[in-house]
Amino acid sequence: MDIITRMSVGCMSKKKKTSDELDIYKSIRKPMPPPTKVIPDKRHKLKEEWFEEQTEQDLQQVIRDKGQAVRVRFAPSPTGYLHIGGARTALYNWLFAQKNKGSFILRIEDTDRTRSTEEAIEAIISSLKWLGLDWDEGPYRQTERFSLYHGTAQRLLDEKKAYFCYCTPEELETRREEALKAGIPPRYDRRCRALSSEQRRVLERERKPAIRFACPLEGVTTISDLIRGEVHFENRLLDDFVLLRADGSPTYNFAVVIDDKAMEITHVIRGEDHLPNTPKQVLLYNALNSEPPLFAHLPMIVGPDRKPLSKRHGATSIEEYRNKGYLPEAMVNYLALLGWSLDEKTTLISRNELIEKFSLERVSKAPAVFDIGKLEWMNGYYIRHTPVKRLVAEIIPFLERVGYLAEAPDKRKMSWLERLVFLEQERMKNLAEIIKLADFFFKDVEWDPKSVEKILSAPEVPKVLSMATERLESLDRFDSRGIEKTLRSLQKELGFHPREVFQPIRVAVTGRMVSPPLFETLELLGKRRAIDRLRRAQKILPRSSA
RNA sequence: GCCCCCAUCGUCUAGUGGCCUAGGACACCGGUCUUUCAAGCCGGCGGCGGGGAUUCGAAUUCCCCUGGGGGCACCA
Numbered sequence: 001m002d003i004i005t006r007m008s009v010g011c012m013s014k015k016k017k018t019s020d021e022l023d024i025y026k027s028i029r030k031p032m033p034p035p036t037k038v039i040p041d042k043r044h045k046l047k048e049e050w051f052e053e054q055t056e057q058d059l060q061q062v063i064r065d066k067g068q069a070v071r072v073r074f075a076p077s078p079t080g081y082l083h084i085g086g087a088r089t090a091l092y093n094w095l096f097a098q099k100n101k102g103s104f105i106l107r108i109e110d111t112d113r114t115r116s117t118e119e120a121i122e123a124i125i126s127s128l129k130w131l132g133l134d135w136d137e138g139p140y141r142q143t144e145r146f147s148l149y150h151g152t153a154q155r156l157l158d159e160k161k162a163y164f165c166y167c168t169p170e171e172l173e174t175r176r177e178e179a180l181k182a183g184i185p186p187r188y189d190r191r192c193r194a195l196s197s198e199q200r201r202v203l204e205r206e207r208k209p210a211i212r213f214a215c216p217l218e219g220v221t222t223i224s225d226l227i228r229g230e231v232h233f234e235n236r237l238l239d240d241f242v243l244l245r246a247d248g249s250p251t252y253n254f255a256v257v258i259d260d261k262a263m264e265i266t267h268v269i270r271g272e273d274h275l276p277n278t279p280k281q282v283l284l285y286n287a288l289n290s291e292p293p294l295f296a297h298l299p300m301i302v303g304p305d306r307k308p309l310s311k312r313h314g315a316t317s318i319e320e321y322r323n324k325g326y327l328p329e330a331m332v333n334y335l336a337l338l339g340w341s342l343d344e345k346t347t348l349i350s351r352n353e354l355i356e357k358f359s360l361e362r363v364s365k366a367p368a369v370f371d372i373g374k375l376e377w378m379n380g381y382y383i384r385h386t387p388v389k390r391l392v393a394e395i396i397p398f399l400e401r402v403g404y405l406a407e408a409p410d411k412r413k414m415s416w417l418e419r420l421v422f423l424e425q426e427r428m429k430n431l432a433e434i435i436k437l438a439d440f441f442f443k444d445v446e447w448d449p450k451s452v453e454k455i456l457s458a459p460e461v462p463k464v465l466s467m468a469t470e471r472l473e474s475l476d477r478f479d480s481r482g483i484e485k486t487l488r489s490l491q492k493e494l495g496f497h498p499r500e501v502f503q504p505i506r507v508a509v510t511g512r513m514v515s516p517p518l519f520e521t522l523e524l525l526g527k528r529r530a531i532d533r534l535r536r537a538q539k540i541l542p543r544s545s546a
Numbered sequence: 547g548c549c550c551c552c553a554u555c556g557u558c559u560a561g562u563g564g565c566c567u568a569g570g571a572c573a574c575c576g577g578u579c580u581u582u583c584a585a586g587c588c589g590g591c592g593g594c595g596g597g598g599a600u601u602c603g604a605a606u607u608c609c610c611c612u613g614g615g616g617g618c619a620c621c622a
Contacts, residue, residue, distance in 0.1 A: 077622045112621060169620055176619075183547040186618060210620050228551070237549060237618090245620040252622045276550060276617040299552080299615095306614060337558065337571090344560035347571045364559075367615060371557050374572040384585070426585045437583095455582095491581090502581035514583040 070102025071266045074128075074135070075256070077109040078120035081317035082127035084309055084370060085271060085301045088335045092298060093269045094133045095336070095358040105263055106138035109256075111249050113143070127318040131328050132351070140263070142255050149250040152258055152288070153211050153243050161287045162243055164200060164209035165192040187239050188212070211244040213254075213284065221279040226267070226296040226360045233279035241280055253277055257284040260293055269296045269360070272367075296360045299339050300367045309370055325398060325431025327386065330379040338368045348381065380429040392421050395431055402435055404442040420524055423516040437516075441524060445511040445533050447540060455507045457542040464494070464501050465508055465541075469534040478527035480519040487519070508537030 074090040076082065097104035110116035125139065156162035172188070179186040193214060216235040223231050243254040260268060275297045285292040303313035315321055321331060329351065336354050337347065340363050383391065392414070399405040409417060424437050471486050491501045502518050509530055515521055522530050
């Protein structure tokens with residue numbers, strides 16, 4: 001079936017109710033023009049295969065036919081914590097690997113020795129583990145691979161595809177600034193590209209050279225991005241970028257290419273900020289006579305002001321979210337949907353379904369605003385749907401951190417904690433909130449002046465509180481059922497609105513107007529503490545009710 | 547200055563020429579439940595940046611404009 005037939009069939013099958021009129025239009029409709037033919041770029045051999053009609057399925061078929069397993073990598077530079085954006089990139093890579101039964105590789109891009117730290121590596125790894133993004137290979141380190149870079153650079157030098165450059169970083173910087181000021185594109189002027197060996201000898205005496213790539217001066221490099229389609233770059237506008245620094249360390253563009261090639265990476269899934277680097281890398285693959293991987297450039301994640309996500313916008317690292325009590329499954333769910341969608345309605349989606357359904361095809365092209373509010377809602381949802389036992393386990397460290405839990409809870413305490421968490425579960429948007437929500441369970445009550453003023457100043461309060469105290473005191477089994485029975489009958493007896501008797505008790509016992517359900521709260525507090533608080537509350541009643 | 551990407555409710559998004567009176571989710575607003583707060587349920591508000599072109603028909607295709615973003619390092 002050719003493309004045109006396939007398309008019209010597709011259209012018709014989509015229609016549910018077809019009016020006669022429309023059918024007539026359809027029959028006289030001009031056939032769709034074939035997709036515009038683009039002249040294949042010899043430099044990028046893969047392009048013809050990934051022609052625009054290709055679907056993800058076709059693509060995966062091709063990969064299978066080639067007997068090529070999917071291999072993707074996450075390659076952070078260890079200069080800080082794992083950021084939201086990096087985490088999403090890692091997630092998409094991981095999902096893609098899982099979906100395609102391929103390999104997910106972790107590689108640390110630490111060629112910049114001055115900015116890379118061991119702590120950052122640790123932090124990134126710990127965040128990845130917390131998110132559940134386990135890798136099949138690595139972590140590899142670029143600093144461990146210098147000889148490979150040197151060998152390749154030598155080869156390019158021999159083939160005249162690279163050359164020594166004797167300009168110093170300082171010279172370059174001043175030229176760059178001048179260019180910028182003059183309003184001309186700040187590119188390297190290629191002055192060392194055509195140096196004679198005599199000139200080189202002279203310069204070599206006092207300067208250590210860097211090695212630059214001899215970029216083709218004409219032609220077009222086309223990259224075929226899985227998310228964006230074809231993107232064209234004019235070679236003459238590209239730069240003779242540095243491959244190896246004077247100190248022998250490789251630059252990013254050089255190292256990625258060599259590593260991705262050595263590790264047989266099939267799909268490079270990374271942030272859109274790398275798009276302008278891609279033609280340089282493709283050119284390098286060409287120079288090395290190897291096929292570039294497939295590229296997929298993810299849209300950026302931005303703040304509410306559409307500027308790159310930064311500390312100004314609040315927490316940006318995964319670790320911070322972890323410390324605030326976000327659940328990894330909420331994080332994964334939210335991040336997955338930040339730039340990808342399954343269909344017109346799916347908002348909550350499990351990790352397994354994500355693996356099953358993820359596709360690069362459905363990644364959106366536009367930058368996404370990180371919406372903390374939605375993340376919070378989603379986290380609340382996950383908290384509500386997490387088994388209490390697991391929730392307790394997650395919450396214990398938060399309690400310990402503020403000193404609400406001095407020692408490991410015994411069985412009794414554990415069951416008490418479970419009942420408490422059960423009560424607070426549907427009120428928490430993140431785990432750390434338990435501290436404020438439930439503080440009156442862990443330390444003595446502090447009566448909030450506003451609540452006291454508003455609730456305890458009513459004339460019936462003294463009576464309500466004293467009677468409630470009395471009745472509760474006579475209870476043998478201080479459980480929520482008995483408490484409820486007692487207090488409800490008291491309320492009926494007094495002929496007050498439920499609110500008029502329960503709110504004063506709540507304030508007396510918790511110190512504020514908002515708490516979990518009253519009867520359960522009283523039970524959890526225990527008879528002794530409950531009665532004690534009720535008694536003491538009666539002594540601090542505002543004068544208007546006295 | 548040059549190159550590149552992007553553009554649907556406030557936000558995340560669905561949408562690939564007629565199923566669109568543009569769908570879902572968060573947020574917001576109302577109602578309901580209720581001893582408070584949540585949660586839940588029901589309902590509401592709210593959007594195709596602008597202009598041309600193609601077509602019987604455009605959110606959807608093409609061009610221009612505008613706006614946003616990324617990049618232009620011996621950073622990654």
